[in-house]
Amino acid sequence: xxxxxxxxxxxxxxxxSIGLYGALTKRNxxxxxxxxxxxxxxxxxxxxxxxRFVTPIALTGQVFAIFIIVVxxxxxxxxxxxxxxxxxxxxxxxxxxxxxxxx
Amino acid sequence: xxxxxxxxxxAAVTIVAALGVIVQKNVFRAALALxxxxxxxxxxxxxxxxxxxxxxxILVYVGAIAxxxxxxxxxxxxxxxxxxxxxxxxxxxxIAAFFFGLMVFGIIKTNxxxxxxxxxxxxxxxxxxxxxxxxxxxxxxxxAAVLMLAVILGAIVIAxxx
Numbered sequence: 686x687x688x689x690x691x692x693x694x695x696x697x698x699x700x701x702s703i704g705l706y707g708a709l710t711k712r713n714x715x716x717x718x719x720x721x722x723x724x725x726x727x728x729x730x731x732x733x734x735x736x737r738f739v740t741p742i743a744l745t746g747q748v749f750a751i752f753i754i755v756v757x758x759x760x761x762x763x764x765x766x767x768x769x770x771x772x773x774x775x776x777x778x779x780x781x782x783x784x785x786x787x788x
Numbered sequence: 789x790x791x792x793x794x795x796x797x798x799a800a801v802t803i804v805a806a807l808g809v810i811v812q813k814n815v816f817r818a819a820l821a822l823x824x825x826x827x828x829x830x831x832x833x834x835x836x837x838x839x840x841x842x843x844x845x846i847l848v849y850v851g852a853i854a855x856x857x858x859x860x861x862x863x864x865x866x867x868x869x870x871x872x873x874x875x876x877x878x879x880x881x882x883i884a885a886f887f888f889g890l891m892v893f894g895i896i897k898t899n900x901x902x903x904x905x906x907x908x909x910x911x912x913x914x915x916x917x918x919x920x921x922x923x924x925x926x927x928x929x930x931x932a933a934v935l936m937l938a939v940i941l942g943a944i945v946i947a948x949x950x
Binding site for chain 2: 687688690693694696704705707713715718720726730734737739740741742743745747752754755756758761762765766768779780
């Protein structure tokens with residue numbers, strides 16, 4: 686059997702669901718960031734699969750994937766800076782104990 | 789046939805590594821599982837004949853993002869407390885499973901318009917044409933550069949010692 690578009694889309698959907706579960710359940714802030722990375726990678730697989738199977742000449746999906754990688758790098762850099770700043774002030778990055786803006 | 793075998797092996801490695809990120813008790817090992825997952829995704833990009841993106845995936849994700857994440861884990865020393873979950877495990881699992889079922893239903897039921905054109909062999913020059921050429925993505929590229937500059941400044945300001 687040949688590998689088609691749907692195989693890649695289902696793989697990406699499964700990866701996205703795993704990342705969604707991790708982002709919703711984990712208490713460590715760094716693990717939440719890692720789960721968000723998994724979700725962004727699932728979107729990248731979807732973009733490249735569409736680019737390969739639907740518009741193989743235009744390559745627009747791969748351009749979108751490059752921009753997603755740029756935004757993911759920016760998000761990780763800023764997120765980890767915020768996490769380190771919180772750790773310096775509160776000695777924890779447990780999302781249950783970071784309740785400064787909760788009322 | 790060889791492509792199918794490669795796809796199934798890489799897909800299995802990707803999913804097992806992603807599950808490892810969720811299941812691992814140690815945050816450091818979860819980050820290592822993330823690296824395995826990212827490398828397998830680079831292999832999937834090669835199957836999809838996106839050679840430039842596969843190299844970018846290795847360079848940016850494995851080379852930069854994973855290293856920064858591991859550095860943050862080392863700096864926060866939170867991994868001695870494990871990787872606990874909150875009380876939302878069952879609702880989160882239901883939401884994720886429902887989302888997955890919905891996506892699979894939509895993917896299988898949709899009649900995709902598959903193009904029969906062969907893929908472009910080296911994608912680098914074609915991508916450069918798309919990004920920098922006429923009617924290309926030059927304005928989003930410049931905006932992405934400004935975004936990176938803002939992120940560099942913001943990260944330095946936020947993480948700086950008082």
